[in-house]
Amino acid sequence: MLQWKIITGIIVVLGGIWVIASYIIGAIKSPVSASELWGGVPRNIIPLYTAGMFLSAIGFLASVYYIFFKLDASAITIWPGLDFRAFSIIYILILVPSALWMPLTIRMVENPSMGYSAAIRIVLILVAIGSLALLLSLATVRPKVLDWSYWLALVGSAFFLLHTGVLDATVWVILFFRKFSL
Numbered sequence: 001m002l003q004w005k006i007i008t009g010i011i012v013v014l015g016g017i018w019v020i021a022s023y024i025i026g027a028i029k030s031p032v033s034a035s036e037l038w039g040g041v042p043r044n045i046i047p048l049y050t051a052g053m054f055l056s057a058i059g060f061l062a063s064v065y066y067i068f069f070k071l072d073a074s075a076i077t078i079w080p081g082l083d084f085r086a087f088s089i090i091y092i093l094i095l096v097p098s099a100l101w102m103p104l105t106i107r108m109v110e111n112p113s114m115g116y117s118a119a120i121r122i123v124l125i126l127v128a129i130g131s132l133a134l135l136l137s138l139a140t141v142r143p144k145v146l147d148w149s150y151w152l153a154l155v156g157s158a159f160f161l162l163h164t165g166v167l168d169a170t171v172w173v174i175l176f177f178r179k180f181s182l
Contacts, residue, residue: 005073008088012064015095026102032109037102039176049167056163059156060094063134066153070145079140086137093130094164097123105176112180121173128165135161 027034038046073084100123108116135157144150 002073004084004088005068008084008091009068011088011091011095015091015099018099019095022099022102026106030106032106036109037105039172040178041172041175052159052163052167055156056160059153059158059160062149062156063138063153063160066138066145066149070147070149071141075143077142078137082137086133090130090133090137093133094127097126097130101127108180117177117180120176121169124164124169124173128161128169131157131161131164 041049067087071084076084078086101120104116104120104123108120135154138150138154138157
């Protein structure tokens with residue numbers, strides 16, 4: 001199982017770089033302003049939303065720390081009978097769509113279409129599903145190391161799910177797509 005820890009680590013590192021790069025490239029190269037990417041999110045809520053992004057990122061990193069440094073990949077099970085390999089799928093489900101969100105959203109602002117609208121909704125739903133899977137895997141992992149890192153990972157994953165499932169895949173989608181008449 002050590003090989004799966006390495007494979008999953010590569011997925012997390014490369015996927016994380018891809019997500020960050022998509023944001024940086026989007027910010028630098030896009031003619032679309034940041035305010036257009038916020039869509040209809042009220043300006044007074046944006047600082048709270050941004051704080052939520054940072055809490056979510058910390059929660060995500062806390063889960064990564066716990067999974068890689070506290071769990072024995074060869075000894076764990078995750079409900080319903082999965083093993084460490086499930087984390088590879090979970091991280092792919094979170095990171096690949098996360099990296100696609102910025103380019104798709106920029107394209108939607110530049111050239112609104114039903115295709116971009118559907119793709120954005122799909123990537124955000126996939127991230128939310130991956131976030132839920134991450135939280136459930138942490139809650140059901142056996143054996144678990146019950147120390148501060150576990151509780152930080154569990155609570156952090158809950159914040160991550162709240163952000164990706166409620167704020168991004170629900171609230172942002174509703175507010176963003178109000179301005180398009182598709």
